[in-house]
Amino acid sequence: MTIKVGLLGLGTVGTGTAKILLDPAERHPLVKAVEVYRVGVRSLDKTRAVEISPDRLTTDLESIVTDPDVDVVVEVMGGLEPARSLILKAIHSGKHVVTANKAVIARYGDDIFTAANEAGVYVLLEAAVGGGIPVIQPLKQALGVNRIHAVTGIVNGTTNYILTRMQREGGDFEPILADAQRLGYAEADPSADIDGLDAADKIAILASLAFGGRIKLSEVYSEGIRHVSAADIAYADRLGFVIKLLAIARRDTCPVSNEVLDQLQLRVHPTLVPKAHPLASVNDVYNAILVEGDPIGQVMFFGPGAGEGPTASAVVSDVLNIAATLQSQNAVAGSSQNPLMACTHQHYCKVSPMADIVSRFYVRLLARDQPGVIGKIGLCFGQHDVSIESVVQIDMRGVVAEIVVVTHEVREANLQTALDELREYTEIQGVPSVLRVL
């Protein structure tokens, strides 16, 4: 039984996908049963890095998603439209769908999975998060027996590359971003990566799987790395931390009773990570996802978060998963969806407002170098229930002292109120950095 794939897009990931499927030797035997049946492209004339017979190519993508012979539609074109419409049309035509499109799934996952459940087809998306790292399937299957407490990831390679270089070289953000763009590690318009939006898409998807509910992307707090300075990285280093852009989904607990609440923390922000933490040594463009649950404890998945080969590996693994299911069910009447592959939850997860989230904080202040200034800072924090772990006056710039405060766990709203008050003090010249500490 051959499984016929309709491939939408023959860019980087599409090319990688076709390469694997057209060269099945030494791979799982099932790869041989998958045929690249039709390929949708923007232009028929372009030279390709992979050999596809011209009669399989078309610019009419809609004809692929409605082709009665196509079993699985693989969407690797990216972008919101027409990707979203084509995915929905494929589902309505009874096709299974494999997609690498985190942006579409994070925004329109509810429509897509509702349609897929009605049509009785699978929508798989291993490639949407963590490139080649198998994390979606383990979350849906192997880890599903756990009560998940938290999913914490370094899920954006561009920002991790920039932060790693800032750490190693002691350099500032702007020149390293420019160099990353020159080297192809950052896009010409880098905002989706740099501002944490790509990571927000991905943590929304991971949270939905880990906690079995839908997520409104607008409820994911997202803060990028533009404001992380070489000074912060150096101070964090002295204090025993590295700074990473973390995407965090965590079942919230009551700060008083420690009781687990039925709501989630969903946030992306630069974070001080203790050097001994497993995520601290994930460098360069690598991604890693740490899953914490009961009874498993901590499990981490590490690997290349992007790139033609890794992403294509994830895409084809999804295709194989569908092929295996179709083969074993042998298209017999009475067979139904595999509950570990389908997406069945329909309710929306409740998300905690950032103001209520309890975290440790790193704050860098500039103050006039006057006697008693640290005392005044301490008093102000104390009045707002912000308990301080350490205060270090680290550097002098003429008459200005640089003061780094690390707090104990405090409610974010309290910290912000204290900082607003501090900013009014004549002794305080500015608060250049406020970062969360893991």
Added chain:
Amino acid sequence: MTIKVGLLGLGTVGTGTAKILLDPAERHPLVKAVEVYRVGVRSLDKTRAVEISPDRLTTDLESIVTDPDVDVVVEVMGGLEPARSLILKAIHSGKHVVTANKAVIARYGDDIFTAANEAGVYVLLEAAVGGGIPVIQPLKQALGVNRIHAVTGIVNGTTNYILTRMQREGGDFEPILADAQRLGYAEADPSADIDGLDAADKIAILASLAFGGRIKLSEVYSEGIRHVSAADIAYADRLGFVIKLLAIARRDTCPVSNEVLDQLQLRVHPTLVPKAHPLASVNDVYNAILVEGDPIGQVMFFGPGAGEGPTASAVVSDVLNIAATLQSQNAVAGSSQNPLMACTHQHYCKVSPMADIVSRFYVRLLARDQPGVIGKIGLCFGQHDVSIESVVQIDMRGVVAEIVVVTHEVREANLQTALDELREYTEIQGVPSVLRVL
């Protein structure tokens, strides 16, 4: 549709398994569909950490594996017999089997999978390697589309704990082993762990999955950590390495043409790992498995390699996988095995003899402190095509010099011949350590 589990064994892992199944809230909804139907134990009178109705307990384990109402037999009793016989009898009775028993699978996997394929049942074993870390299923599924080049693992928690402490404390093997035994991290008879036999079982299983062929356990080279000394760890540290017990399965390549051969390297031995390597920072009882393949590059799985909760998580995830398949097939006629869950390969992998394996080596020699001794060592190595990367005379013990040699990649047989010759030299007092370098 309820899936009825017959649990063989209610020790650590069995108890953990029952705990998850009896407390399904906030886990995957499918956990609710699994019933702990019968439990086989050694004694009916023992107090249990988990509440199981007495009428479900029996000491007659055979009655469980032949019970017509049992769908899945979960073997978590450990040991070779009666585990092996009960697994085979369960298969012959048409039961699916989930096992955590690496020793049985590594030795009798061929009989067991042949029987399972004939009976059309699944035998799943996620818990057999890496405790709670999902690695078996990703190897069979998500990574199966890759051409796997190598699987390299820290798969034994006891030895990793001992080596980590030796590294941190600068201590010697024997006292730290004794302390590990006191703390419950090593068994009273520690030889299966310490001599690398447990790791050999596990790499045999991983290799079989990664390379799609059966493995004869006797062909896995296995060398333990008894001879690793505090001195070696200290010298390795100065040279930029940590020493880890690695289990390695690698598609062998021709040292001359670099062509990939149809044979595997299968070996367990203490190894100098560069500090920047992802496996170098896997410490204490944690396990990690690094998979390298085309086109994915490197992917690593990290987590707790043992313990009640993690291992039970893996066991129950296998049960759920079977439950999901049974539910979706709805027991309809005409459905067949899922090729990603079944084990279909029947041929045996060819294994390279250790003498032919090409590796870098670390050699520690004791020599009389005489002029020209390093020259004589260098000449001897050179005569046997052993190319030297560095020679350091590190320490003096009276008139004895301690010399550490790190070689380039050399054929193991050549190195051993050179060392045999060196041992005859009057200047050489001994060769206390020969370790491989990753």
